[in-house]
Amino acid sequence: MRRAALSADDAVLVVGAGPIGLGAAAIAAADGARVVVADTQAERRAHVESELKLATLNPMDADFHEQLKAQFNGALAQVVIDATGNPHAMNGAVNHIRHGGKIVFVGLFKGNLEISDPDFHKKETTLMGSRNATMEDFIKVQQLMEQGKLTATMMLTHRFDFATIGVDYQASVVDNKELLKG
Structure with a gap:
């Protein structure tokens, strides 16, 4: 987040x-930015809305750009932070920023990107x-946690009883394709 040099109220x-x-979303919001999170999975969007209290969008929606502009008073984002590591999403990041915008890739994949040079x-x-x-x-993370702006619950999606952890882990983590991370 430091590399993005966010200012308070950045979109x-x-x-x-x-x-x-x-x-990234939690830190940007704690720094005063207006943050929207895009993800293709409904469960992840619901988690962001309930735990981080941030707006979410589905980037697969046909009217995604109109929805994005509605979140930022008719404009695209000033900063796009791509945490997917997905080449399709990363290649399309330039489509989500306004003139003079920044793109920060924090997700990684082993391959080459093909960004539209004219748009860039x-x-x-x-x-x-x-x-x-x-x-x-x-x-910074420690300070934000001390201030209550970052909490461990922002990252937690599942809790298990120790007595049944083996069965619970298999069902909720190993066999769960919607889990954030196991």
Whole structure:
């Protein structure tokens, strides 16, 4: 998040509501940004809405861009943070930003991207990648947790009774294709 140099009230779209996306969204919101989270899975969107209290969108909806603009007073995002590691989503990130916008890739995949160069240049896009956290990042997370702006429950989707953990884990994690992370 530090690399994105967010300002309070920036319009931020976080694509992907897995653990990395949840963390990025929570930190951006704690910094005062207006955050919308996009994910294809309804369960993940529901988790974001209930735990992070943020607006969500389904990027597969035919009118996704209109919905996104409605969240940001008729404009696209100033910053797109892609936490999917999905090449299709990453290639399309430039479509979600306004002129002068920033794209930050925090998701990773082993391959090449194919971003539309005319759109990239026309929007005067800033593109950056972020791979590892620094000590400064960990200190910020600690401070946000101390302030109650970040909580462990923001990341928790399942709880198990210790007596039945083996059966519960198999059913809820191993066999669950909708789980954020196991």
